[in-house]
Amino acid sequence: MSAIVVSGLEKTFVLHNQGGARIGVLQDAALSVAPGECVALGGDSGSGKSTLLRMLSGNYLASEGSIRILDTELVGAPARVISALRTDRLGHVSQFLRVVPRVPARDVVAEPLRAVGVPPDEARARAEGLLDRLNLPERLWSLSPTTFSGGEQQRVNVARGFAHAYPVLLLDEPTASLDARNRDVVLGLIEEAKARGAAIVGIFHDIEARDRVCDRVIDVSSFARAAA
Secondary structure (H helix, E strand, O other): OOOEEEEEEEEEEEEHHHOOEEEEEEEEEEEEEOOOOEEEEEOOOOOOHHHHHHHHHOOOOOOEEEEEEOOEEOOOOOHHHHHHHHHHOEEEEOOOOOOOOOOOHHHHHHHHHHHOOOOHHHHHHHHHHHHHHOOOOHHHOOOOHHHOOHHHHHHHHHHHHHHOOOOEEEEEOOOOOOOHHHHHHHHHHHHHHHHOOOEEEEEOOOHHHHHHHOOEEEEHHHHEOOOO
16 A cells, blocks of 8 residues: 555646746646655756655645545645644654754754654653764753754754654755765665655655665656746
């Protein structure tokens, strides 16, 4: 049984500040991802890869169609349902780290574990283990990642996304801004997630990384929609 099933999905943006111009992005998009499978979204820049990934995360609303993640239909779902899905079943590593200022990096990473009931000390220990694995210096763990470099922030972002064993993971260029050593660690985390049965959808501009961890590539350009 597939963990992610998308069918008949359409997305049109309406530009209200430009006379209601309608920009069609996706039409009749469809895909399915099985547990333990990693699928890459491919296609040229502007083909709709990021739009589709954001729709899978519930950040963008669909114009039509269906997005089913595990037992939850996202299209038309209230915000509380999507929020509950993100708590324990749908993980997301975005390109940019968005955190509350002054919260230490170890607590940023531990937060998803705390949200599913892991005791504070255990959550913090697991968070520190991930930060150590991703080669973030221990002197930074107690500091807010808002002051970190791009590569350091990305490692915190990845650690947060992999802290809990989400059954579905969305990855937006997870190896961006990383050196070769940490890139290899991230790819190892993806391989481990696949091995435990996670269904993964990602955007990988790093073709070598994509070829290592992804089972197939879906060309999102085939779902491109002309402006209405």
